[in-house]
Amino acid sequence: MTYPLSRRACLAGGLSLSLLRPAHAAPATLSFDELYASFSALGLVYSDKVKALTGQPIRMQGFMAPPLKAEAQFFVLTEIPMALCPFCSTDADWPDNILVVYLDRKRTFTPPNQRIEARGVLERGSWTDPETGFVSQLRLRGARFDVA
Template identity: 60%
Template sequence: MRTGQYLNRRQLMLAALASAPLLSLTNRTSASEQLDFDKLYKSFGVLGLEFSDQVKNSAGKQVEISGFMAPPLKAEANFFVLTEIPMSICPFCSSDSDWPDNIMVVYLASKQTFVQFNAPILTRGTLEYGSWTDPETGFVSQLRLRDASFKTV
């Protein structure tokens, strides 16, 4: 009887070990949805940019997006602009009607050291969309990440 119990335990352990990589892969992919700059908007209509279904469905959820950090306006800011391509100047606009389709504002959960404008980064945070004016700076944005962090890639 002990031999049968040993085989059952062994089979159980092998099955658990075999499924462990699948569980970690599932958790990793479901933690944050991946966004791409070229899929943030679905059209340029009469009223301007229209957000994609992916953006609308991801609002309020953790997302990741890769890009570049535009030079910050001041050294101790808790936010920066994420751009699709490296920019040597800050791309903030005077109104949301002029908002480019390849940037988003990133509000950091905690202060981090900024990186060079040409260093690729991966940013993770909670997605918000729609016109919003920051009460502290007066900057207008269409897309934002809140409680965000980033790392160089």
């Protein structure tokens, strides 16, 4: 015996399907100008978008700052290409727009003038890497990157 579908059942089913998020949905995109809402006497104020995306997978394009080692498990993503390692020169101004990227595994890095896209889970808040002592405010964890 078959039951005809009512209009109400079709609408309810369609609404239920529209609320489901596929498991393979693309990560949200975040740009450097969306990281902070403002600067205050207390420091940087995260944007509402960063607050909403914390703990979520995101993707972000930028440039890899020259690393300390040829192969490592983290790097600094910058808005503009950098010719010098920001850790190696006291004269170089550290850019305001950075994001630390902790890779899911060690990788050999790309040239600093090549645009890349990093993908990982966004973390915010001050954190000191126990291995390197590097302090960060924003990070991607379990990240991967590809040429953009």
